[in-house]
Amino acid sequence: RLLIVDFGSQVTQLIARRLRELNVYCEIHPYQNVTDAFLAAFAPRAVIFSGGPDSVTRAGSPRPPQSVYALGVPILGICYGQQVMMQDLGGRVEAGEHATAEFGRAYVEQTGKDDDFLFGWFLEGREQVWMSHGDHVAEIAPGFQVLGTSPGAPFAITADPARRFYAVQFHPEVHHTPNGRTLYENFIRLAGFRGDWTMGAYREEAIAKIRTQVGDGKVICGLSGGVDSSVAAVLIHEAIGDQLTCVFVDHGLLRQNEAAEVVAMFRDHYNIPLIHADESDLFLGALDGVSDPEVKRKTIGKLFIDVFQKHAAEVGGAEFLAQGTLYPDVIESVSFSGGPSVTIKSHHNVGGLPEKMGLKLVEPLRELFKDEVRALGHELGLPASFIGRHPFPGPGLAIRCPGEITREKLEILRKADAVYIDQIRRHGLYDEIWQAFVALLPVRTVGVMGDGRTYDYACALRAVTSVDGMTADYYPFSHDFLSETATRIINEVKGINRVTYDITSKPPGTIEWE
Numbered sequence: 001r002l003l004i005v006d007f008g009s010q011v012t013q014l015i016a017r018r019l020r021e022l023n024v025y026c027e028i029h030p031y032q033n034v035t036d037a038f039l040a041a042f043a044p045r046a047v048i049f050s051g052g053p054d055s056v057t058r059a060g061s062p063r064p065p066q067s068v069y070a071l072g073v074p075i076l077g078i079c080y081g082q083q084v085m086m087q088d089l090g091g092r093v094e095a096g097e098h099a100t101a102e103f104g105r106a107y108v109e110q111t112g113k114d115d116d117f118l119f120g121w122f123l124e125g126r127e128q129v130w131m132s133h134g135d136h137v138a139e140i141a142p143g144f145q146v147l148g149t150s151p152g153a154p155f156a157i158t159a160d161p162a163r164r165f166y167a168v169q170f171h172p173e174v175h176h177t178p179n180g181r182t183l184y185e186n187f188i189r190l191a192g193f194r195g196d197w198t199m200g201a202y203r204e205e206a207i208a209k210i211r212t213q214v215g216d217g218k219v220i221c222g223l224s225g226g227v228d229s230s231v232a233a234v235l236i237h238e239a240i241g242d243q244l245t246c247v248f249v250d251h252g253l254l255r256q257n258e259a260a261e262v263v264a265m266f267r268d269h270y271n272i273p274l275i276h277a278d279e280s281d282l283f284l285g286a287l288d289g290v291s292d293p294e295v296k297r298k299t300i301g302k303l304f305i306d307v308f309q310k311h312a313a314e315v316g317g318a319e320f321l322a323q324g325t326l327y328p329d330v331i332e333s334v335s336f337s338g339g340p341s342v343t344i345k346s347h348h349n350v351g352g353l354p355e356k357m358g359l360k361l362v363e364p365l366r367e368l369f370k371d372e373v374r375a376l377g378h379e380l381g382l383p384a385s386f387i388g389r390h391p392f393p394g395p396g397l398a399i400r401c402p403g404e405i406t407r408e409k410l411e412i413l414r415k416a417d418a419v420y421i422d423q424i425r426r427h428g429l430y431d432e433i434w435q436a437f438v439a440l441l442p443v444r445t446v447g448v449m450g451d452g453r454t455y456d457y458a459c460a461l462r463a464v465t466s467v468d469g470m471t472a473d474y475y476p477f478s479h480d481f482l483s484e485t486a487t488r489i490i491n492e493v494k495g496i497n498r499v500t501y502d503i504t505s506k507p508p509g510t511i512e513w514e
């Protein structure tokens with residue numbers, strides 16, 4: 001197995017992700033925990049030093065134990081990790097000045113040869129990489145040679161092939177180093193990994209970790225019906241059986257048949273103890289007359305916490321709260337606090353709840369990205385149609401029904417949405433689309449059906465492509481698809497007589513209407 005020594009970079013988890021993609025098992029450990037004894041016990045087959053925010057020129061800055069260099073295994077240092085290696089092994093690092101700091105895209109030219117490490121790189125003579133460093137290496141350590149340089153980083157790629165020590169100034173793990181994967185591939189090949197680790201192995205490890213953490217304690221899991229909390233619930237249930245109870249808060253703002261499907265799957269199919277808290281009267285009552293989007297969100301968020309707490313108390317003696325927190329949620333809450341993502345998460349990451357209830361958190365998906373959670377869900381036998389579901393926001397249909405919410409409007413919206421999604425599935429487009437839904441507009445328009453006048457609601461269809469929900473493009477449906485869908489909605493859904501298609505991208509729009 002491979003050890004990643006974490007010096008505090010924002011993107012350390014991306015290194016782990018790249019390695020998992022290459023079917024290599026790795027663990028991230030903060031540098032403080034990596035002692036001589038730890039290294040001896042862990043016995044890594046290779047080590048990676050992550051980047052980090054500190055400066056190696058500062059006394060007391062983070063370092064690995066020096067015994068790491070005597071293990072005889074390959075080491076790869078990235079950014080701060082490179083500087084650590086150079087400093088430790090007899091080179092020199094200079095503290096950053098503006099003139100030498102470098103952030104963003106850069107191009108590395110090959111200047112030396114080491115076919116093992118650079119194998120498959122520099123196909124076009126230079127590679128695009130992502131730099132983000134203040135300090136820089138001023139002198140490389142004895143035994144090292146320079147394999148690549150960029151205008152701002154004369155020692156962009158350095159290597160001591162005899163000892164199999166490699167160090168790069170840029171971040172090969174990020175998206176903006178398009179061929180970064182090749183460097184990782186070469187590195188793990190050098191270290192002799194077979195690349196046969198799988199999501200099945202991850203499942204076993206995660207289960208063992210949950211058992212160790214929880215012991216014979218009781219766990220409560222808030223189930224939303226979304227992929228993340230569902231995968232977390234099934235995984236935890238596999239680990240600790242009926243020590244787990246799920247609480248599914250039904251706020252009356254779910255899609256057609258959604259509540260029944262969640263209950264059928266978790267209670268009946270997986271036999272997971274489930275409290276189905278049908279609190280729709282409470283939520284719809286509180287939302288009565290509310291039309292401001294933020295007031296809607298806050299009302300729902302606050303009630304959700306109260307209701308969840310009330311039902312969780314029924315379990316009695318629970319010590320743990322399980323959440324389907326993913327790695328991007330972790331980074332977002334650290335690096336973008338105050339940004340839009342905080343508002344986006346305000347419903348789901350029931351902030352403050354664990355402390356308020358005196359519960360400890362179980363977050364078995366904390367290291368994973370969305371597509372890895374889907375792979376894990378697949379591994380756990382969740383149905384493909386369920387795993388591939390589009391995201392659905394915590395406040396549910398409330399934010400797809402601009403203006404005041406009534407039961408009548410929600411019913412119309414549910415029907416229209418079901419027809420629209422059915423159309424998308426029939427045309428085989430569901431998996432190409434990140435998210436698709438109907439918004440019911442708070443306007444009524446005049447129409448003519450048969451010989452009669454109608455005066456009904458207008459709706460907007462929304463469908464977007466996206467990678468992470470942060471930016472999005474509207475989906476280019478064919479005219480045939482759009483007209484067939486409009487016809488079906490107007491014919492099949494009483495209460496709608498006009499259909500529009502929302503062609504706004506994000507930015508400037510958001511995906512949801514509110």
Ligand code: XMP
Nearest residue numbers: 344347348391392393394395469510511512
């Ligand atoms: P926007 O509308 O901000 O949405 O472009 C981006 C993504 O986030 C989802 N979304 C939410 N998810 N609680 C959630 O769990 C929320 O309050 C919330 N608001 C928006 C939205 O569906 C899209 O996928």
